[in-house]
Each structure stands twice: as C-alpha cells, then as structure tokens.
Amino acid sequence: MRRCLRSLALFLAASLTTFAARAHAAGEGVEDEARARFEQGVELLQKGAWSDALAAFSTSARLYPTPQAINNAAICLRKLGRYDEALDQVEALLRDFPDLPAEKRQAAEREAAELAKLVGAISVEGAEPGAQIAIDGRDRGFFPAPRPFRVLTGSHLVRVLQEGFLPFEARVEVVAGETMRITVSKQRRVPEAPPAPGPALPAAPPARRFGIELAGAMLIAPSFGGQIMESCTERCDATPALGGYGVLRGSYAIGASLDIGVSAGFLAGHQTLTERRTPLRPPPSTPVGPVDDTLTLSGGLLGIWVGTRLGKQPFLDLRLGAGAMVGRMSDVRSWTANDAESNAAAPFGATSFGGFLYLDPEVRVGVRVGQHLSLAVGVEAMMLLAVAPPAWPEDRTFSDPRYGLFAFRPETLAGPALFVVLPSLSARYTF
Structure with missing residues (x-):
C-alpha cells in the first residue's frame, strides 16, 4: 500500500x-x-x-x-x-x-x-442529412458522422431527430470490439398541425356525483295471497291490501346519465277478509260462524339499485332495484257463533316472521328546483318473492269458555309471490 x-x-x-x-x-x-x-x-x-x-x-x-x-x-x-x-x-x-x-x-x-476490450461502436446509416443523433440521452453529433460512435458494451437506445420528421428510435446490443449498424427507416414527416381552436367555451359546472333521496309511497296490492286467501270462497269477501312505504336512497353518478346506489326502507300494509270459513281443531260442540281476518304485513327492506336519467327539464328516471325484506305478518281473527244467543268471540291473534327477496322496477318524472334539489312523482311495481313465507303457527292454541281449548289449522298468510304497486313522491339532493 x-x-x-x-x-x-x-x-x-x-x-x-x-x-x-x-x-x-x-x-x-x-x-x-x-x-x-x-x-x-x-x-x-x-x-x-x-x-x-x-x-x-x-x-x-x-x-x-x-x-x-x-x-x-x-x-x-x-x-x-x-x-x-x-x-x-x-x-x-x-x-x-x-x-x-x-x-x-x-x-x-x-x-x-x-x-x-470493454467498448464497441454504433454506426448510424440512412438518416436525413443534418439529423441529430443521441445515444442513451446523450447528444453525439449530426448525421453523417465522421466515424462510428464509440459506446460501452451492453444495451443502448439510439434516437435520430430531424426537424419536420417524426423521431426514430432503436435499441441495439453492443458487443466488445464490434461495430453494430443501425439503418434508419424512412422517417415520416410530422403531420400538419390542426387549425387553431376557436374561443374557449365556458367551463362546465363540476359534476355532482353523490346524492341522497327521500321517497314516500302509498302501498296498493290486490291481495297478500297464501292459503288463507285460497280458503276465502262463497260468501267470503277480501279487500285490497293498502298501506304505506318509505325509503331512503343514496346514489353515485357514473358519467352523465347512469346512477347506482343503495336503499333502505320500511313497508307496511293491511288487508281484511270477512266471513271466511275455517275449521277449528278439535271441532267445538257449539257451531262456529264465519271468521273475519285482519292481516297486517310490515318489514324493513335493504337493497341496491341502478338507474338512468333521460332529459334535463323535465327529466325521466328509469330504475331497477333488488334486495331483501325481513318482516312480520299478523292475523287477528274473530267470529260470531251460529246460535242467535251467543255474542261474537273475542279476537284471537298470531304473528309470524317471514323473509322475502324483491325486484323493484320504477318510473319517475321530475323537475329540477335549483342546482341541487329535484322533485319527482313516479310509480314502483315491486315483486316480493317469499323465501320463508309467514304462516299461522301450528302450535298456537286458545281457550274460550264456550269452545274449550282449540286451535286453528296451520296455513300460510302470504303467497310465494306478492305484487305491490307503489305510487310515490320523492325529493333528491345532489352534492
């Protein structure tokens, strides 16, 4: 050292x-x-x-x-x-x-x-006279060059630049002691610049991506269906199911006309059946007259939806929702005995829980009120598909002084598919 x-x-x-x-x-x-x-x-x-x-x-x-x-x-x-x-x-x-x-x-x-032993060379051929040559970003002069460009061994990027022509690029592997030749293909001329743009248009207002909507609707259904409805024959009379529906929706806009979102709501409705014939178990000694039923369905809904908006003022919304509903259904029953001296029996009731899947197509027409708020009227045609239909419980028994201990036969309180119409009013705020 x-x-x-x-x-x-x-x-x-x-x-x-x-x-x-x-x-x-x-x-x-x-x-x-x-x-x-x-x-x-x-x-x-x-x-x-x-x-x-x-x-x-x-x-x-x-x-x-x-x-x-x-x-x-x-x-x-x-x-x-x-x-x-x-x-x-x-x-x-x-x-x-x-x-x-x-x-x-x-x-x-x-x-x-x-x-x-550690270097090689690159020779550039066929370029336009006066073209600038760069190797690995380093300016090496103009074409034609007096001699090949000496470089280290390994990979190198060669660029040939000439005003009025598109750049030419090529990558080459250089071996020690050898000269690698690169032939420049015919360079294309730079396309003519497009005409200068006209005056700039005013910038569009920023897109409002998120929204929240509150809607309320009246519930109308021909019937809840089920085995209880199938037994409503002869003199039996059934009213349409009526009720209400409220829902809160969140939305996110994709592009100019497509929305996706989630929804959470609550639905409730009731229906009455009068003079319906249904047997008791065991049959009582005193004859029993027709039964009157008051059916009530209520439950919470959670789902997703997708929709598109057509037009600006007024606008048309087309939507399709899907999700699940978990609810309860109650049936309150009363009747009058066949003998003239007896009074009406006290009401007997039972409640059962059920699960549904739903599809909910919707059409709405609305107007914008200011930059953020819009109001709309529409109609939804909801189809509830019973996964676990509510039913009168088999083990439910009652006691009455005139009829003793008895039970009603088990029967479903709602059908496998319920069709519900929901005329609605809604307000939506975007931000």
Whole structure:
C-alpha cells in the first residue's frame, strides 16, 4: 500500500514538473490558468474525487494540451466507468503527441488495448442529412458522422431527430470490439398541425356525483295471497291490501346519465277478509260462524339499485332495484257463533316472521328546483318473492269458555309471490 502511494506521489510530482516546462512557452495568462487547473486536478485525484478531478484536467488540457493532463483525464474516466471516453483520450494522447517517450507510449498502447476490450461502436446509416443523433440521452453529433460512435458494451437506445420528421428510435446490443449498424427507416414527416381552436367555451359546472333521496309511497296490492286467501270462497269477501312505504336512497353518478346506489326502507300494509270459513281443531260442540281476518304485513327492506336519467327539464328516471325484506305478518281473527244467543268471540291473534327477496322496477318524472334539489312523482311495481313465507303457527292454541281449548289449522298468510304497486313522491339532493 505504501509503495502504491509512493509511486502515485512520484508520478504526480513528475507530472507537475513536465507540465510546468511545457506551459512556460505559453502566454502568461493561459499558463497560470492551465497550471492552476492542473494542480487542482492533482489534489482532487489524490483524494479520489474522480468527477471533479476530470473537470479540472479537461479544462487544463483545453487551455494548453499536455500529455499529463490528457493522461490524467483518461485515468479519471476509467475510474468513473466511462471506458469509451477514456479510450478516446488515450488515442488522442498517442495521436497528438508522437514524441512521447517509448516507455510512456508503450504504457498508453497497453491501456488502449485493455479499454478496447470493454467498448464497441454504433454506426448510424440512412438518416436525413443534418439529423441529430443521441445515444442513451446523450447528444453525439449530426448525421453523417465522421466515424462510428464509440459506446460501452451492453444495451443502448439510439434516437435520430430531424426537424419536420417524426423521431426514430432503436435499441441495439453492443458487443466488445464490434461495430453494430443501425439503418434508419424512412422517417415520416410530422403531420400538419390542426387549425387553431376557436374561443374557449365556458367551463362546465363540476359534476355532482353523490346524492341522497327521500321517497314516500302509498302501498296498493290486490291481495297478500297464501292459503288463507285460497280458503276465502262463497260468501267470503277480501279487500285490497293498502298501506304505506318509505325509503331512503343514496346514489353515485357514473358519467352523465347512469346512477347506482343503495336503499333502505320500511313497508307496511293491511288487508281484511270477512266471513271466511275455517275449521277449528278439535271441532267445538257449539257451531262456529264465519271468521273475519285482519292481516297486517310490515318489514324493513335493504337493497341496491341502478338507474338512468333521460332529459334535463323535465327529466325521466328509469330504475331497477333488488334486495331483501325481513318482516312480520299478523292475523287477528274473530267470529260470531251460529246460535242467535251467543255474542261474537273475542279476537284471537298470531304473528309470524317471514323473509322475502324483491325486484323493484320504477318510473319517475321530475323537475329540477335549483342546482341541487329535484322533485319527482313516479310509480314502483315491486315483486316480493317469499323465501320463508309467514304462516299461522301450528302450535298456537286458545281457550274460550264456550269452545274449550282449540286451535286453528296451520296455513300460510302470504303467497310465494306478492305484487305491490307503489305510487310515490320523492325529493333528491345532489352534492
């Protein structure tokens, strides 16, 4: 280690002596500047600051070329891994200083042979005269070039740029000691620029993506259905099911006319059946007259929906919702005994829970009121599909002084499919 440091010190001292002898013949100003840069480069070289030392030696060689400045620049370039540029410097040293001592010339020739094993070259052909050539983002001159471009081995990106033509790019793998040729395909001219745009239109207001909507509706259904409705024959009379429906919806706009969202609501309705014949178990000794039923269905709904809006003022909304409903259904029954002396029996009731899936197509017509609010009227045609239909419980028994202990036969209180019409009013706020 000490021997290497001693050799480097002797080499730098000899370099300074030789530089001073050659620079003596130059002008005083150039001599001082070149010597100062060279000495600065020597100090940086001793510290291993290769990039800064390279800048100092390059400036010194440009002001007053000496073998020492060029050789030291080549040393820095090799330390930095820029072998192609280092080879250029060594070749310049051999070419521009034919009177080098034999020992130094042989050393430079050996260095050139070693560096040549680490570099290759790229030759560009077929480009437009005057085209600019860049390799890996570094400007390498214009076409035609006096000689191939020396580069390190490996992959390189070559770009050929010419005003009025589209850029040409090619990637090439360079092998040590070989020249890779790139033929530029016929460069296409840049298409003519489109005409200048007219005056800019006012910017459109920002799209309102989110919305919240509150709707209320009247519930109308022909019947709740089920086995209880099937037993409503002869003198039995059934009213339509009537009730109400409320829902809260959240929405998100996709594009100009498509909305998606979620909904949560509550539905309730009731229906009455009069003079319906149904047997008791066990049959009582006192005859039982027709039964009057009061049916009530209520439940919560949770679902998703998708819709589209047509027109602006007024607008038409088309929607399709789907989801699930969990609800309860109650049946309150009373009757009058067949004998004239008996009064009506006290009401007997039972409640059953049920589960439904639903589909809910909807049509609405509305108007916008200001920038955020819109009002609409519409109609929904909801189809409830029973997953677990509510039914009169089989184990429900009652006690009465006249009839003793008895039970009604089990029967479903709602059918497998319920069709409900919901005329609605709604208000929607977007933000």
